[in-house]
Amino acid sequence: xxxxxxxxxxxxxxxxxxxxxxxxxxxxxxxxxxxxxxxxxxxxxxxxxxxxxxxxxxxxxxxxxxxxxxxxxxxxxxxxxxxxxxxxxxxxxxxxxxxxxxxxxxxxxxxxxxxxxxxxxxxxxxxxxxxxxxxxxxxxxxxxxxxxxxxxxxxxxxxxxxxxxxxxxxxxxxxxxxxxxxxxxxxxxxxxxxxxxxxxxxxxxxxxxxxxxxxxxxxxxxxxxxxxxxxxxxxxxxxxxxxxxxxxxxxxxxxxxxxxxxxxxxxxxxxxxxxxxxxxxxx
Numbered sequence: 001x002x003x004x005x006x007x008x009x010x011x012x013x014x015x016x017x018x019x020x021x022x023x024x025x026x027x028x029x030x031x032x033x034x035x036x037x038x039x040x041x042x043x044x045x046x047x048x049x050x051x052x053x054x055x056x057x058x059x060x061x062x063x064x065x066x067x068x069x070x071x072x073x074x075x076x077x078x079x080x081x082x083x084x085x086x087x088x089x090x091x092x093x094x095x096x097x098x099x100x101x102x103x104x105x106x107x108x109x110x111x112x113x114x115x116x117x118x119x120x121x122x123x124x125x126x127x128x129x130x131x132x133x134x135x136x137x138x139x140x141x142x143x144x145x146x147x148x149x150x151x152x153x154x155x156x157x158x159x160x161x162x163x164x165x166x167x168x169x170x171x172x173x174x175x176x177x178x179x180x181x182x183x184x185x186x187x188x189x190x191x192x193x194x195x196x197x198x199x200x201x202x203x204x205x206x207x208x209x210x211x212x213x214x215x216x217x218x219x220x221x222x223x224x225x226x227x228x229x230x231x232x233x234x235x236x237x238x239x240x241x242x243x244x245x246x247x248x249x250x251x252x253x254x255x256x257x258x259x260x261x262x263x264x265x266x267x268x269x270x271x272x273x274x275x276x277x278x279x280x281x282x283x
Contacts, residue, residue, distance in 0.1 A: 016052035125167030
């Protein structure tokens, strides 16, 4: 089984630098930020940056690139000003991916801010419809990420993600990312082999495995069902090597990008260790 495996890669020195780092590490799948992830606005990508990224990617062993949106974006924000800013920023994220040729833009569904989950789900779908209307013909897909359900976060149940997709007009522009730490904290037991099979069957029944395009490979510092989002190194947390053994040997996930978001220093040497650990679990 040939895995699409890698990590979130830093882009200091321009987005093209991420491809160079990925090749240096032997990654075949990566995640990047295409703009500052803690600001509402960022300067546009230069023509040089775009060309460099596309040329490097064309010659690279990287098969899948995922972009992660800004942490400020909330597609169901209750404060109108924040919702408006989120819509503008979300469109900018899609614009950047389209220009760079990045196929997936990953985002957390949003936090309903006390308005309730049903209202939040409706608002997220409305927001996606607005931005998709503004970006007609784009190839980049909007990738919903499953959450841990911390606070008022939406997306901690597969049914919530399915409902959002159901309410989106252009369903072909949607796909899903599972974060192992998130779904474990949300109560999905992927550690026990029998329970893991049940979880994956449930995902397939509710959402469809064909829509699963990425798995964030993170161990969880917090217990099953804790609803707390805290990432740990592979095998060092509550999921343990058992859970990742299930994933690494699941033939149904052969074409799904597996990307680490575990703690790391500037050199990202921890990512190399975690990839090594994951590959050692293959039977």
